[in-house]
Amino acid sequence: MSTFIISNLWFYVLALSLIFFAFKVVTSANPIHSALHLVLTMMGVAGLFFHLNAQFIAGVQVIVYAGAVMVLFVMVLMLFDLKHEFNAFAKGLVSGFLKLMSVALVVGYLVGVFLESGESKGVKASLTTSGDQTSTQLQVTRDLAQLLYTKYVLVFEVLGVLLLVVAIGAVAISRIQGGTHAKH
Amino acid sequence: MQNIEAIGIGQNHYLILSAIIFSIGIMGVLFRKNIIMMLMSLELMLNAINLTFIAFGYFNGNLNGQIMVFFVMTLAAAEAAIGLAIAVMIYRKFNEVNIRYFEQMKG
Numbered sequence: 001m002s003t004f005i006i007s008n009l010w011f012y013v014l015a016l017s018l019i020f021f022a023f024k025v026v027t028s029a030n031p032i033h034s035a036l037h038l039v040l041t042m043m044g045v046a047g048l049f050f051h052l053n054a055q056f057i058a059g060v061q062v063i064v065y066a067g068a069v070m071v072l073f074v075m076v077l078m079l080f081d082l083k084h085e086f087n088a089f090a091k092g093l094v095s096g097f098l099k100l101m102s103v104a105l106v107v108g109y110l111v112g113v114f115l116e117s118g119e120s121k122g123v124k125a126s127l128t129t130s131g132d133q134t135s136t137q138l139q140v141t142r143d144l145a146q147l148l149y150t151k152y153v154l155v156f157e158v159l160g161v162l163l164l165v166v167a168i169g170a171v172a173i174s175r176i177q178g179g180t181h182a183k184h
Numbered sequence: 185m186q187n188i189e190a191i192g193i194g195q196n197h198y199l200i201l202s203a204i205i206f207s208i209g210i211m212g213v214l215f216r217k218n219i220i221m222m223l224m225s226l227e228l229m230l231n232a233i234n235l236t237f238i239a240f241g242y243f244n245g246n247l248n249g250q251i252m253v254f255f256v257m258t259l260a261a262a263e264a265a266i267g268l269a270i271a272v273m274i275y276r277k278f279n280e281v282n283i284r285y286f287e288q289m290k291g
Contacts, residue, residue, distance in 0.1 A: 011193050015201045022205050022228055026212035031221060038224050041205075045231050048198070052242040057250050061234075064257055069227065069264050076268045077220060080275055089215050099214040103207050110203035114196050143247055152251050159258045166262040173269040 010051060018044040035074050042066040056141045198239035206232035219274065219281045223267045230260045 021044065024037040042065045049058035090096065148156060205228060212225025234253045241249025271281050278285045 008193060011197065015197075018201065019204055019208070022208040025224060025228060026208055026215070031218060034221065034224060038227065041228065042231060045235055048201075048235060049238055052198070052238050054238050054242070054250055054253075057234075057238065057253050060254070060257065064261065065227075065231070069261055072264060072268060073220065073224060076271065079272070080220075080281060090217055096215070099211075103211045103214065106210060107203055107207035110206070111200050114199040114203065140247070144250055147247055147251055148254065155255060159255060162262060163258065166265055170265045170269040173266065174272050176273065 007051075011048075014044050014047050014051070018048075031077050032074070035070060035077060038073075039066050039070050042070070053136070053140060055137050056144060195239055195243040199236060202232040202235040202239070205229075205235070217283050219267070219271045219283060219286075222283065223264060223271075226267075227260060227264065230256055 018041060021037045021041040025034045025041060028034045028037065042061060046058040046061040046066070049055075049061060090099075209225045209229035209232060212228065213222050216222055216225065234256055237249040237252050237256070241247060274285050275281050278288075
C-alpha cells in the first residue's frame with residue numbers, strides 16, 4: 001500500500017516541479033537563470049523516464065541533454081554577456097493577447113484529444129511483467145540495443161551522417177564572412 | 185512501480201503533463217525575443233515530446249518509442265548546434281541577439 005502512495009507522490013511532485021521550472025524557463029528575464037531552470041526541467045523529465053521503466057534513456061537524458069547541450073547553451077550565453085536584457089519580452093498588447101489565446105487553444109486542444117480518446121487499457125506487456133525488477137531493467141536495455149542495431153540500423157547510420165554534416169555546417173556558419181550578398 | 189494504473193496515474197496523466205510543458209514551450213517561442221531563449225523553449229518542447237513517446241511506449245508495452253526518443257535527442261543536439269552558430273554570427277554582426285535582426289540576413 002505504501003508503495004502505491006509513494007509512486008503517486010513521486011509523479012505529482014515531479015509534475016508540479018516540472019511545470020514550475022518550465023514556467024521559470026520562459027519567464028525569467030535573466031537568460032542564465034532560465035538555462036539553469038532548463039537543466040532542472042531536464043532532470044525532472046529524466047526522473048519521469050526512470051519512473052516509466054526507461055532507465056537507459058533517463059541516463060542518456062541526463063548525460064546528453066542536461067550535460068552536453070546545456071553546457072553548449074551556457075557557454076554561448078557567457079560568450080554574449082547578456083546579464084541584463086532590456087527587451088526580453090515581445091511588446092504589444094493585442095498581439096500578446098492573440099499569442100496567449102493561441103497557446104491556450106493548443107493546450108485545450110491537446111488535453112481535449114487526450115481526454116476524449118479515453119484511457120487505453122494497454123496490455124503492459126514485456127516492459128513490466130516479469131517479476132524481478134533488476135532483470136527487467138537489464139532486459140529492457142538489451143532489447144533496446146537489439147532494436148537499435150537491427151531494425152533501425154539504417155536510421156542510425158543516417159543520423160551519423162547528419163551529425164557529420166551538422167558539425168561541418170556549424171563551423172562553416174560561424175566562420176562565414178558575409179555570404180554571397182555581402183557588401184564589403 | 186508496477187501497479188501505477190491500479191491507483192489512478194495512467195497514460196492520460198503523463199500526456200496532459202507533456203501537453204502543458206509543450207504549451208509553455210510554445211509560449212516561450214512566441215513571447216521571447218532573444219534567439220537563445222527561443223532555442224531553449226524549443227528544447228523544452230522536444231522534452232515534452234520525448235515524455236509522450238516514453239509514456240506511450242510504457243503503457244503499450246512497446247520499445248519503439250524509446251528508439252524514437254534517441255533520434256529526437258540527436259536531432260535536438262544538431263538543431264542546438266546550428267542555431268547557436270547562427271546566433272553567434274548574428275551577435276558578431278549586430279552585438280545583440282534579437283529576433284528582429286533576422287530580417288537583415290540575406291545569404
